[in-house]
Amino acid sequence: MSLLVVGTTALDSIKTPWAENPRLLGGSASHAAVAASFFTRPHLVGAVGDDFPRKYINLYHRHGIDLQGLQQLSGQTFHWSGEYEVNMNNRRTLDTVLGVIENFSPTLSAAHTRLPYVLLANCAPDLQANVLDQMKRPKFVVADTMDLWLNIARPAVLKLLKRIDCFVLNDSEASQLVEEDNVVAAIPRIHKLGPKYVIVKKGEHGSVLSGPRGLFIAPAYPLKKVADPTGAGDSFVGGMMGYLASQKGSVEKNLRAGIVRGSVTASFCCEDFGLKKTTKVKNPDIAKRVRELTKMVNW
């Protein structure tokens, strides 16, 4: 079984109090697809400009990511530039150039429309809906989002929520969406908007899944140093969906284990800028952290 990933393929220029890294490979689909690639073959749908470095195409290839759905269009690649403060919880967008992503409207190949697992990684909800329109009876559809879309495209997000199985968002976005600061109280209100499963990401504090089996409180893998949290949420949902796509049996049965894999891929993502650390990771590294986390929550 396999996984379709649609989202942004970007160049990220990231500043922290300690370092500055220009034009790294970034974007929600890049982080998600690389994280998913440890478990399954991801099929990436996205657009890059003619400035997109060849070395990043090679990187996708090295991770076994199918690029049939990656269009190289005339113009600039989506470019995000941001700055983190000392505690890494606050970030500021310095500049955004949408470039070729602005009017990107993909037409999926017949093979892609039949993929069972669909990850609508963070991008404009109209683009997410466009891809979902083309899918034929997917088994499990997950959407991620960000505060920007809740601000400028709320109706489109609400419409999408009625069509997906699982919605992934962070705690401040959950508060923003349903105007409720308490995550536990916000979750039932999000379910009422459509999705059977809701996952609230809480950064270093882990995540909470809500679904038919009740709540699942998932730990984050504890890190002594976070170099750059950009893409951690995408890496989380990518790892989770890659794992799900690789497993037999019901989503219900595998989702918790998938979230733990997502926690682990996200932890690697945080340990260096962009995809620098994640692309050095091997499967035994992931298995080791999964074992460690399993021990850390057992009583």
Next chain:
Amino acid sequence: MSLLVVGTTALDSIKTPWAENPRLLGGSASHAAVAASFFTRPHLVGAVGDDFPRKYINLYHRHGIDLQGLQQLSGQTFHWSGEYEVNMNNRRTLDTVLGVIENFSPTLSAAHTRLPYVLLANCAPDLQANVLDQMKRPKFVVADTMDLWLNIARPAVLKLLKRIDCFVLNDSEASQLVEEDNVVAAIPRIHKLGPKYVIVKKGEHGSVLSGPRGLFIAPAYPLKKVADPTGAGDSFVGGMMGYLASQKGSVEKNLRAGIVRGSVTASFCCEDFGLKKTTKVKNPDIAKRVRELTKMVNW
């Protein structure tokens, strides 16, 4: 086996954006002893003034708390008055009257000095040390603290840390103590100050234990509404120590399960002002939440 609890026995006047409750039973030793009483017989060491309401003495009795070590002195009971903001994470002290606690210097009974489990609940580190000086070969000594003591009595806290088995503090206090914002990085530095076990409380995000078996990531019991978090940390450590004192076998073996009991007693504490909810709880309520939490972390 049984538990000695020393700390403050106070009257708390608590304001939240929704309600105001004057002169409730409060103080670290009150919250800790009531939480511990679900598992073992706590022996309370503390001081109250002649204004201390008889009904609170009765409350201690109803919970089977031994009051041989509770002195009623001439003067005012320790009184704390504080206010919470909307999100309940920020609180402001409006007024503090130390009263009889200011010069309290207990002399323990011979029976008390031989108790195996010792909880030095949050109070002046000199008072904690005074009690510890009198103990004969305790099996397990835990100390809690608060930001105030790290500010005004840091040398006394540091001295105490060399004499205890386990130190419990919240995440902001951990940062303050070792000047490190990252909890995972702060923990080894706290171990270097003395304690074999370190527990960092993170409120709604649960807690982290560090000890010879590595890290344990413990969940908080998820609550839709927090009425008043005052005393939750005391209730946490009280529940934990009560459970430990009730169990056979090594502390190492029982500590994780104890922390889960502490999470549960703390969750009840948060659901109403002061001890209002905790004093209505029965053992099956605690067992139910422990079962629920067990399911919520299982994958």
